[in-house]
Amino acid sequence: MGLYDSGLRLGLPGASTDMAEEVSMETTMEADVAVVAFKSASITDVEAIDTATDKIRSFVDENRPGRLVFDFEQVRFFSSLVLGLLLDIRARIEPYQGEVVISAIDPQLHRVFKITNLDRVFGFFPDKETAVKAAD
Incomplete structure (x- = not known):
């Protein structure tokens, strides 16, 4: 019921922290999703x-x-630590029968989930709207 915008600082190797690229993450609620x-x-x-x-x-x-x-949708590359983030949040939601799904992932990044068998752990949707509607 609102927008949560966090300005995360992601530094590039060899770049000073003053020149680090600012990355944001938006978190919204749409009914129970x-x-x-x-x-x-x-x-x-x-x-x-x-x-x-x-x-999160x-x-x-x-x-x-x-x-x-x-x-x-906007992600083209991520560290394997992001997989840990996803699993951490999934473990936090599961006790009350919640679920974590992924939308609009680049096909090359989806391969990482297949290689690690995490494609069996998470549901995947072509876009955010479909993922939200599928919760009904």
């Missing part, structure tokens, strides 16, 4: 991923969504 939309093409910074995990945990604890959609 939470949507976390990553607004960065690249998610690789350890501290930024840890910060995102903490913020808090959001989940406060809202207890029946479904949480991670929207990867």
Whole structure:
């Protein structure tokens, strides 16, 4: 029921922190469905991923969504730590029968889920709207 915008700082290797690219994440509620939309093409910074995990945990604890959609529409590259973030949030939602799904993921990134067999753990949808509607 509102928009949560966190300005995460993702640094590039060799770049000073002053020149780090700012990355945002929008979290919204649509009825019983939470949507976390990553607004960065690249998610690789350890501290930024840890910060995102903490913020999403808090959001989940406060809202207890029946479904949480991670929207990867703008993401083209991510660290394997993002898989840990997804699994962490899934473990947090499962005790009350919530589920985590992924929308609009790049086909190359989807391969990572297949290789790690996480395609059997998460549901995938072509876009955010379909993922939200499928919760009905």
